[in-house]
Amino acid sequence: MSASAPCGVTHSILGQPWRWRGLANDDSDTGFRPDALVDQLLLTRGCPRDALESHRSPTIRGFMPNPSIFRDMDRAADRLADAIERSEPVTIFGDYDVDGATSAALLVRLLRDLGLRAGIYIPDRLLEGYGPSADALVRLAGEGASLVVTVDCGAQAFEALQAAKDAGLDVIVVDHHKCSTALPVAHALVNPNRLDEDEGAAHGHLAAVGVAFLLGAALIRTLRARGWFANRAEPKLLDLLDIVALGTVADVAQLKGLNRAFVTQGLKVMAGRRNIGLAALIEASRLTRDPTCTDLGFALGPRINAGGRVGRADLGVRLLTTEDEGEARAIAAELDQLNEERRAIEQAVRDEAEALLAAQGNRSVVLISGAGWHPGVIGIVASRIKERAQRPAIIVAVDEGIGKGSGRSVTGVDLGAAVMAAKDAGLLVAGGGHAMAAGLTVEAERLDALADFLDDRLAADVAAASEARALLVDAVVGPGGVTPELVEALEAGGPYGAGWPSPRVAAGRVRVVKADIVGKNHVRAIVAGEDGRPIKAMAFGQADTPLGAALLGAGPQRRLWLAGRAKIDDWGQRRAAELHIDDAAWAD
Template identity: 35%
Template sequence: MLYSKTKWHSPAVDPVQSRELARSLSVSPLVASLLAARGMTAPEEALAFINAGTEEEYDPFLLKGMKEAVPRIKKALQEKEHILVYGDYDADGVSSTSLMIHLLRHLGASFDIYIPHRSVEGYGLHNHALDWALQQGVSLVITVDTGISACSQIAYANELGMDVIVTDHHEPPEVLPAAYALINPKLPGCPYPFKGLAGVGVAYKLAQALLDGEVPEEWSEIAAIGTIADLMPLLDENRVIVRRGLKSMRGSKYPGVRALLEVSAVSVKSVDAVNVAFALAPRINASGRLDHAGRAVSLLTTDDPVEAERLAGELDLLNKERQMVVERIVAEAVSRLEERLKDGKLPGIIVLAGEGWNVGVVGIVASKLLERYYRPVIILDIHPETGCCKGSARSIPGLDIYEALSSCSELMDHFGGHPAAAGMSLHLDNLEAFTAALEEFTSGVLTDEHLVPVTEADGEYSLADLTLQAAEELELLAPFGMSNPLPKFIVREAVVKETRTMGQGNRHLKLVLQQGGATVEAVAFGKGELAELLPPGTGVDVLAELSINEWNGSRKVQLMLKDLSVPQPQLFDFRGVRDAAARTQRLRNLLLPQTGGKQGLAAAVVRKDWLKEQDQPECQGMTFWVYDQYNGISPADNLPGDDGRSVSLLCLLDMPESTEQLDALLRTFPEAENIALLHSLRQERERLLVPTREHFKMLYKWLAAIASGPVPEQEALLRLSRKSPMSLRMLKMMLDVFEELDFIRREQGQLSFVTRPAARDLTSSSHFMRLSQLAEMEQYFMEGSPSELQEWMESRRLGAS
């Protein structure tokens, strides 16, 4: 039994509505059901979504503040005023700044740009930057993707005689800055119909207003990058902008965009929103995280292909460096957390701080730890000289992290954010109290149910539904991103037909799944370690995305596995493995449930002398049990755990020495969902055979020949072993049977043959019955197939219970 990493949830869809949509729109039942699942049940609404036509674009002058901003900018152009574009260092801020550069170049404006340094200056408008602008002769500042909360800074700009036009999309505060114009669709009283524009989307609407709607097509590429990178909902007008931008990008005129696609190994002709999100955006963001965002702005605005190639290469190297920095900090953070854990229990909220934890990537680190532990996470960088801690928080749906921070605001110098993410700064002296206050707040909010991650799927389907035609039709719903995710499908009761690994270090998993008459290949990146748990014949449930694999002119459907589970108990065959202890720990990490749902334990069962012979650092966090001659099985001395009922993973590092021990084992661990066989295999000459009458007839004949008079038993055994293919163990146990039946006598190490014994049936001997049972058990444990052994053990379990 293999647990899924998350709980899967899919909406209930009315089949009648789906059929009506399929008929009205002439689409496949699968696409129709997807539209219905996403709330588009009316044919005209679904058709508008599929078409995403220009009729969905709104008049930019519906944005509150636009009517004041446009004349002021035109006045600045006429009077040749010097304009400052003030941006931000993330991908949306870079895109917004780049778009404004293209716009102001197009208009022939005199301008400068300013983007603050993330780690040196931090987010937002700064007075020292306004002082610099004044020295440059700036009389008009246009902010992009920032400024809506900059009350004191804009008041300072006003004192310096500069007008400020704010274009932003963040949540406005209760008190708004006294800017010349504020353009933000979220402003109170703003009639703009769509509130989900990115910062670059607002800048794009400003360009439309200034150019009477005649915006160059290629500018939509810049708008698309920022919209996707800032995780804005790909619905409504954003859908129009991104579709147009991706179409333009597939034949991009921008050297920077083409160079960035090339260095990201993305085909220009087939670039999509997923490529932008996972290939382009991280490289653009890397500039602001580890260096200065100006390098990314230069890339998106250069006309020189040589410079573009150089800048794209630099961003790619910065992104690789960023990845290494993140990996290092994650490793350090995980190590610190696990050292701190008491009894393996995670706190309700994880707060970790360290020196040298680059403040530009702590948000990414927090996201990675949240994904690993599914808890709210705060990661802070400690300045070694000042003791100032700057950090980022990421949260789960059950906890509003902004509310949690507000509950201990007095301990911080600054904080801000929203329910899912936030940033903060505080002094090291307050860190302990800060952590305690957050843990107390969290304990009163989060329940066990909140700590089970949920993945939203689009429905349950059979493999036969997931056809090449269906995969091709999914493009009707693109582009995919926030609020319009790539569809995820649940397929239950598929069977693994083939299993293999691929990629460097066998990191990735490839399966061939079968269900009825349908067979589909499935790929799971980064899950190569699961291959040994999914032998052919394993029944699985999968959560997957649908894609098309093109190779050598052939096109076939392929599933991209996002999660999977094995709903049935399993028996894993690792008999004879060299390092059983290390394999046991790997199995524990893979097979025990990782989330706040069912909490299982792992147990290892060994012979008594194993614990003395072995060091078990690899088996930490497990209970140890030993085979016992009298009780069958018992907890190891001085080791935790004396109740096997909560054990879900049972690892047999040694096989039982008797059927009584096996039955005791099965009684002790009634909830064991997975059993792993890790015992060594006896040499052929040491194994027992299931005894037959012919074996005893043969032995009786040999004994008559060599033991007519008393003979040393060891000598007799040696002579018998030369004649017989049976092991010494087998021969000794057969002599026990003969002694019990009075066929031989043993006295002082001597063995003698009884010439005229009374007739006795073999089955009347308890030794014969024990030998038969032990040989049968050994045969299953040594030679039986996993399915045969599992079935036999299940029959023993029923008897043992």
């Protein structure tokens, strides 16, 4: 819960109250006492008080479950172990996004270390669409594959998996998307979000790459029990955590529990540049320091994604599995170029979608469609529209009467379940996802009916989420308190991301010394407190909002409280901190 407004802010410039996050200053919790800042950050994000130590430095050992708690895990590990012992032809079938690419790369690299060279199949987003198709699986069987492992897809591929069985092909499904009560036929289906999961359901927040890592652990354990390593070295599964961290963050999986350990330890592995492809991608992204959690989501992930969105779908997994430095540099450069092309395409679609946003009225779920939109960027645009509208958004690219849609949700609204309900109601050709993201295929003539269905189903949840919306603050400091030391203390409570939000500080009172617009829509400001010490501040994407107008027009006489994220200024001549502004409030 959150308590009284810090700084007395009940209605900010952006029209929202400011609240203390979680337990901070909550007098109703008589057991709460002020802790060190890091402890407070952990407690207010759901860490039990008796687990503070393990959450300060999350380790795999501390959070790793027994893989056998998941349904079909042991069956999947046994089948893969058989394939290794028999040198069977195995193909890893992945999705075309980062989670799919990293999941596929993890299994390909692990199997290679175990002496088995697996094939890779990544479907083309435009020509084949999401997930395994009957044609693709039957073709793989015809080419000699005896086992296919689908990663980040397959949980609802009923027709395709039946065709595979009929063709004599064994399929192991490794997925994390929501399942219906009925499950497709498969040799094994490992998914913490199966409705019949028991203990494994507690790990429903894992990305597919996390589930693949658990399968890898189960496989090594199975082979160990069979004596496979009597004359062979065991592969170091932990060396693949850099791939796991990338897929987990890029898929916006909640950074709690095991995922926190994956990312914390994976960043350490990534800093060692052990993966040739990742090292080349870091260089192509022009990162001159060790990557951070933010870099995974905003620098490395988008470049891997660019292959599946606007280029060749298999570029990401090829980069992450190559053993050739020259090939790695060439693929990384190509992905970097494709990412630039993706940005241009995305901006064009985003501009058109934002122009149509006003026509949505008061619908609880924004559903915007357009002909000719590139389906490879609609997920990113949905995320931007969601942020602007402050409610779930689905963007649909229509071509020849069929719409391909991608949606993003807000905390407290399960969009994936609603999309699956729409499919069960006969409104969709296909659809699925998880709480925060979903994909669908819909006939264009049914778009209005779909919008009505989602509006009715999610109206109460969206209203509750909107009512609960407030800007949550973790600390209040004077202007002089925005320092590198503060940033270091705040970062010690990370890694931050979905489900484990980055801390926000309120700083004031300040006057605006200088403000201007940079880039297309960002406001850059220099602010100062009573001591006159200048602080750099940035309000990204706010030039055309009331916040941007306030910063640009405040003048030297008025005083403001600023709320945002304290960051290290990488561009300055000296080591300094800056504030990335989320909101502001007048102090006089």
